Amino acid sequence: MAGRATPRLADLLTLSVQTRRDAEATRRALHRRDRGLVADYEDEPTDGPTGDRRRLLAWTRRVQNGQVRQRLHAGWWTALTLGAVAAVFLGVGAALAVFRYDGTRPINVLAVLVVFVALPLVTAAVSALGMLGVLPRLWPGSLPGLGGAVVSAVASKLPGAASETAEALRGELRRGGKVLGRAGVWAGWSVSQVLALMFVGSGWVTFMALLATSDLAFGWASTFEVDPEKLRSGLLSLLWFAPGVVPDAQTVELTISERAVPFTELYQADPDAFKSWWRPLSWLIVAYGIAPRLLLAAWSVLRMRRAVTTAFDRHPAGQDVLRRMKTPLVEAGGPNGDAAQTDAGQTDKPFVDQTDLETLETTETKTSETWSVIRWSAAPTPGVADDAEVRDAGGGCTLEQDQATLHDTAAAGRPVRVYVKGWEPPLAEFTDLLISLRDQLGDGVLTEVAVVRRGETDHAAASVWARKLSAIGDPWLRVVAATEPNRTDAAAEGTP
């Protein structure tokens, strides 16, 4: 399992669920945990996106002994199985209803066609349109909400693990489904296609079973005036690949049910004519009820896999996990390990606000090779390499300079770090720029706002930034804290 490099939905959800649970833990504890997880994984490729993906996959399967993923995985399959059982139940039930035959009246061919051919065909066509992206355009933006509503309606009725999975899904959908991206949509399509397939498939199997165990007679009655000749030619064109199974004109004519002569007499005269309908029906169900659905199911599952991989690769929490896995853990060990840990935990949280910010290591430098750096309103830029290109915006810049910075940064397409002064509040002119930057960069490109603090008093202000920016609700937007070097004592220092 460790070697497989294809993330599953459970891996994706594990990233989401685990990082939400991690919100309570100190960064040091998380670093210790994740750094430890990777220890026996060193021989795997270490560079490039595939290496990162493998590393992250290993993480989802090992964190908390893999229990989170296991439960999510089991939950997903439990839910699917339950759904499948329900679909089979429905399919068998529908088949028993339309193929009911007690010798007094023939099975209505048209009813069979409606339930097991026309209905599946129409829903398959709607699904296909949806998968092609036509339907979401009809209801733009409503899909995550709709999905969330469906999931939450189902969630409470599911057993343990499955309801956890549903909760995780719903959580993501509630947050706008951005992290799941298309994976959520395709998961929805896959499930619906597989369940629909189960319905028609079990209907067809029931039909076969009834045929094998009892005599069935078919007739066709319609409240509409259907011309027997037209019906036959219609069937012929539908079954163009097997014209031989279509009953001949006489049989079609003969098996019209509403006649002066009672059905039992007609049946006695020529039972084979009434029985011969099973062939075209069976073919129609297979060709138009089952086959398209099979294709759609296969297609949507494939697309789901791909979407899951994409979402997994750019999951906003993934970057944090990878950083923790890759960065060596430095601990100043005291004689008593536990005591040292609690101390470290406390110094990790310098202020009481719950929006604790990750503090950047000032030794960690960003170069313009990998990151774009924006300096808002002449904020200090700790942690930026001397030769790195830094773009300015805000403060003394003109609006045109802002636009140029925005344009250049978006064009570079690299992750962005924006430095801001922690002692000033976030203004609308900043969030305006940030939001358009995020729009232009698109989902999946990390954007860090580094709030530079000078003294203890700026800590509260920094958490104001964190709250304000988290209200934007963009999963790839992160707020981190940075400390201005050589300026830790705010009270003692003069003016720039």
Next chain:
Amino acid sequence: MSAPRFVVVGHPNKGKSSIVATLAQDERVRVSPEPGTTTAADTFPLKLDGRTLYTLVDTPGFQRARAALRWMQDHEANADQHPAIVRRFVEEPQHAEKFPDEVALLRPLVDNDDTGVLYVVDGSTPYGPEYEPEMEILRWAGRPRMALINPIGPANHVDAWRDALGQYFGVVRVFNAVTAEWQKRIELLEAFGQLNEAWQKPVREAIDALETDRDDRRRRAAQIVSHAVVAAMRFRVEKKLEEYANPDEHREALEKQYRQGLRDLERDAMDRVEEVYDFVDLRRQETDEGSHHNELGDALGDLFASGTWNRFGLTRQQLALMGAGASALLGAGADVAAHGLSFGVFTLSGAVAGGLGGWWGGGKLPKAKLLGLPMGGRLAAVGPSRNVNLAFVLLGRARLHHRVIAQRTHARRDAVELPASGLTWDDALRKRVAEALRPVLKHPEDDAVAADTRVRLEPILIDVLRSDTRDAGS
């Protein structure tokens, strides 16, 4: 000429609302560490007999000053038209959506000719170029203006701010929005008046009215305190016992009830003093037996903690100094005063009907009879205290509390914290108070005496509370 309006503007989170809350003595002004809490201009008029003398206007902070200034520059004609362009900016229909904050904060500037601008900055954060567009816009608005440096944090950037602000504002002052004492607030108001010759008269009038009002509040506070102290000196709890019941079994419960009753009296009085100063939502955790670790308790101590009595009560010498009459009265009370806890006088009357004192029982015994209770039961009672030290302890605490409340600004959002000590009685004052209290100590049961005591105590307390807050003018 209409009354001047002083519009408080600036960057978000620099204490604009705090300044308005402090000057308007109104704790309902929304002050918050969250920027963008004030979303529309709020007016706080100062009225004298229904006549507005001046109006303070709290506004949201600048959010898109650069873009706003750019719009104005793009529409610039001549410098003498700058105010007109600011007006156009405000009236431009699209700007309500594009610049909601700027429109809300500039509208009061263009609406009314008698408008002064107060620009607020935080003197504990460094000056930066992001402030220039704001100040430039204010210059364009063309109103008399003043800059206020509000030192929010410990760092000191005041000098740099003075330099920068000096280029845009004729007057630059430092004013701490949250801790400013009364005199500082009055001086600031005077400075507002000086922004425009014509404003001096209404502002002067307003200041006089505020001073009068402040003295009136002290008077009302003194009234509340003297009421409470007299009530405390008359306070008593009692319980009717079966004839053969063991009174010691009830003693502890009764004493506890007595102490709690006194605490309630004190707490109630403090609440009402706060109300007099327009503090309604003040956080002041209640002091209950056993819960000494709260804001009030930490500083003042529980009313019955022995430390409290040592701090606020009088020493034996002081008690003796007050004269033979008083000390005779106090009797053994002086000894128990030191630990304070058992000063309540536990008495046990022989038979209810025969009764001791009778003035408390007076109202009750007939009732008891009516209810058909058996005769011959006994009445256990705690109080009233004959210990003058109880009055001094209550008064000492009330003085501290009053001083803190009277000086507190309405911008503060923290809980009330009282210093552990700091106010003293001089001998003459102590004597006057003891004299005033003597009648009620002698005849706690007599309503007329109690009323008389209140009348005698009140003017003394007015003087005391005035001198306790003397730095605040008058």
